Amino acid sequence: GAVVSQHPSRVICKSGTSVKIECRSLDFQATTMFWYRQFPKQSLMLMATSNEGSKATYEQGVEKDKFLINHASLTLSTLTVTSAHPEDSSFYICSASGGRAAEQYFGPGTRLTVT
């Protein structure tokens, strides 16, 4: 199956700093990428959907100025958590789709801890 990577896998940052997470589709062109957040023992919550070359569409309740998403190429999307706070600590997972709605390939996730 298709491979999606995320970097870093774990990151610890201080409150008030910004953190960038990269999501790459390694062997296919991802026309659409998704960013999810998952708290312990809870379901994946979609944060935003991004299409290559256009602005991301954010879900209700997700602050677009706090969670900056860039999908500059067909193989790379980045999520930047700006001015991170302890409540932003979570597991962030990206997924990528090559064009068929039912086919999403997930990255391994990034564990963010804000101290």
Next chain:
Amino acid sequence: SQKIEQNSEALNIQEGKTATLTCNYTNYSPAYLQWYRQDPGRGPVFLLLIRENEKEKRKERLKVTFDTTLKQSLFHITASQPADSATYLCALPGRAGGFKTIFGAGTRLFVKA
């Protein structure tokens, strides 16, 4: 709004037995339903997709059923192995169409040797 319910209690079974997980949904008639496996600290891995016109789908030791009248899907793992221990997520396409996917909270399965 769309709602997906999976048993929040962990399922513990003995190796070799069949594990059966349930996914119920409301307020929606999805065109398809998906099952994913998620290991701790990892992203979900796609397992199976079943469409609304399919009653049952199989893949190796996995079997999924889809009852659109009951609004329920059952996920079976036959001849279960300790390596099958993971959280299994049910997922549906968003009501508005497009690419949005709604996930259930998952059911944790433990298979004891």
